[in-house]
Amino acid sequence: MDDIKKLRELNLKETKKKIKDSVKQDTLIIQTINHIQDLTKVINILIKDLREWYSYHKPEFSKNCPDHEIFVNEIIENKDKQIKDGMGADLSKEDLEPIKNLTKQIIELYKFKIKQEDYLEKIMTALCPNMTTITGSIIGAKLIQHAGSLKRLIFLPSSTVQLLGAEEALFRHIKTGAKCPKYGVLHGHPFVSKAKRKDAGRVARILASKISIAARVDYAKGNFVGDQLMKQIEEKIK
Amino acid sequence: MDDIKKLRELNLKETKKKIKDSVKQDTLIIQTINHIQDLTKVINILIKDLREWYSYHKPEFSKNCPDHEIFVNEIIENKDKQIKDGMGADLSKEDLEPIKNLTKQIIELYKFKIKQEDYLEKIMTALCPNMTTITGSIIGAKLIQHAGSLKRLIFLPSSTVQLLGAEEALFRHIKTGAKCPKYGVLHGHPFVSKAKRKDAGRVARILASKISIAARVDYAKGNFVGDQLMKQIEEKIK
Numbered sequence: 001m002d003d004i005k006k007l008r009e010l011n012l013k014e015t016k017k018k019i020k021d022s023v024k025q026d027t028l029i030i031q032t033i034n035h036i037q038d039l040t041k042v043i044n045i046l047i048k049d050l051r052e053w054y055s056y057h058k059p060e061f062s063k064n065c066p067d068h069e070i071f072v073n074e075i076i077e078n079k080d081k082q083i084k085d086g087m088g089a090d091l092s093k094e095d096l097e098p099i100k101n102l103t104k105q106i107i108e109l110y111k112f113k114i115k116q117e118d119y120l121e122k123i124m125t126a127l128c129p130n131m132t133t134i135t136g137s138i139i140g141a142k143l144i145q146h147a148g149s150l151k152r153l154i155f156l157p158s159s160t161v162q163l164l165g166a167e168e169a170l171f172r173h174i175k176t177g178a179k180c181p182k183y184g185v186l187h188g189h190p191f192v193s194k195a196k197r198k199d200a201g202r203v204a205r206i207l208a209s210k211i212s213i214a215a216r217v218d219y220a221k222g223n224f225v226g227d228q229l230m231k232q233i234e235e236k237i238k
Numbered sequence: 239m240d241d242i243k244k245l246r247e248l249n250l251k252e253t254k255k256k257i258k259d260s261v262k263q264d265t266l267i268i269q270t271i272n273h274i275q276d277l278t279k280v281i282n283i284l285i286k287d288l289r290e291w292y293s294y295h296k297p298e299f300s301k302n303c304p305d306h307e308i309f310v311n312e313i314i315e316n317k318d319k320q321i322k323d324g325m326g327a328d329l330s331k332e333d334l335e336p337i338k339n340l341t342k343q344i345i346e347l348y349k350f351k352i353k354q355e356d357y358l359e360k361i362m363t364a365l366c367p368n369m370t371t372i373t374g375s376i377i378g379a380k381l382i383q384h385a386g387s388l389k390r391l392i393f394l395p396s397s398t399v400q401l402l403g404a405e406e407a408l409f410r411h412i413k414t415g416a417k418c419p420k421y422g423v424l425h426g427h428p429f430v431s432k433a434k435r436k437d438a439g440r441v442a443r444i445l446a447s448k449i450s451i452a453a454r455v456d457y458a459k460g461n462f463v464g465d466q467l468m469k470q471i472e473e474k475i476k
Binding site: 015016019020021022023027028031032034035038039041042045046048049052053056059087088089090091094095097098101102105108109112115116119122123 | 254259260261269270272273277283284286290294325328333335336339340347353354361
């Protein structure tokens with residue numbers, strides 16, 4: 001009986017250890033990129049509130065300033081005061097206060113998001129310096145997020161890497177014969193977004209193939225070859 | 239030609255004035271309650287992130303503490319340190335920092351929400367002191383939100399007031415013969431939520447009828463009768 005008890009305890013200990021060890025650096029990366037995406041969502045919800053609320057006061061100002069960050073900052077800097085004779089309501093100081101407070105809160109959240117992105121940059125550079133050189137921390141993290149882990153990412157063919165994040169469009173293509181997507185997460189990469197439309201697919205393919213190599217070097221803790229890979233990409237794209 | 243120009247200018251001026259005057263106190267109330275509901279949503283998104291992230295570190299602690307606000311505060315007060323030998327991963331100081339920062343950010347948002355609720359309380363008490371005495375500021379604001387304005391609210395029969403916020407269930411009842419809802423927004427009122435299940439509908443009906451009266455007195459800028467109405471409700475409920 002005693003033996004069984006002992007065995008059970010050992011087993012429990014072993015399992016706890018396994019659970020403990022299952023949290024790896026890429027678990028944290030996926031968690032962080034999820035969180036940063038949620039922050040974007042949260043900021044957008046509050047910005048929508050602010051714009052609606054604010055437009056009772058100065059509808060012209062909100063309309064003339066489509067960029068969210070500039071909009072928020074100009075309210076804080078009182079640049080909105082320049083609009084005279086608008087068709088907005090004259091709100092009392094008490095009614096303006098919660099709007100100003102919301103503006104400040106949004107600015108805080110912007111700063112907070114930058115802080116969390118810095119952390120992501122740090123852990124991405126530590127775990128996959130080569131891939132991060134090519135993709136930047138956000139896109140690199142999204143690739144790991146879609147693959148499930150760095151290990152899974154390195155086992156994917158680069159044609160799959162090219163389409164990570166475009167799963168929906170891909171299945172639509174297979175099912176209904178709609179156009180085949182040319183890139184998913186990589187759409188956000190400056191090389192792809194700045195390429196001419198007819199080149200974008202080719203650029204994404206070149207990028208994906210080098211990202212696959214970089215990720216494998218990273219997983220094997222190989223030397224830093226990010227620079228060389230970047231140079232090769234730039235030459236091929238030309 | 240000059241006359242037409244003048245006419246046009248006058249017309250524009252008149253329209254601008256009308257737009258300006260269309261923003262009333264209840265517009266601000268609806269805006270504020272929308273915003274407070276969005277804040278709840280935002281906080282829930284971030285809490286979900288925090289719990290997930292944190293549970294890599296101390297899964298036992300997150301599980302033992304179902305209340306969000308207590309959970310957040312206990313992390314800040316380092317009460318989670320009491321758990322030894324857990325099955326969570328030992329995160330480095332750098333990896334814990336973004337989690338702590340997120341915790342602080344959530345606490346900030348809780349405080350901010352209270353501030354915005356205080357503002358709502360202030361404008362609700364100013365515009366509809368009688369109704370707010372019965373409903374409290376949040377439920378009162380939700381009733382105005384669902385009705386569209388205070389004016390529309392006072393023209394609704396009290397049976398409709400009773401069901402405001404339960405539109406979906408009501409139409410399901412009409413269409414499919416499912417159970418008829420007994421209350422909507424009023425579900426959140428302490429009298430209803432504390433009532434026995436079989437009494438809840440009756441309580442909601444009594445509340446709704448007095449709320450209708452209170453709202454009409456408020457709209458007509460009548461005397462303060464909130465106390466009396468409250469006493470009547472309490473007697474009828476007994």
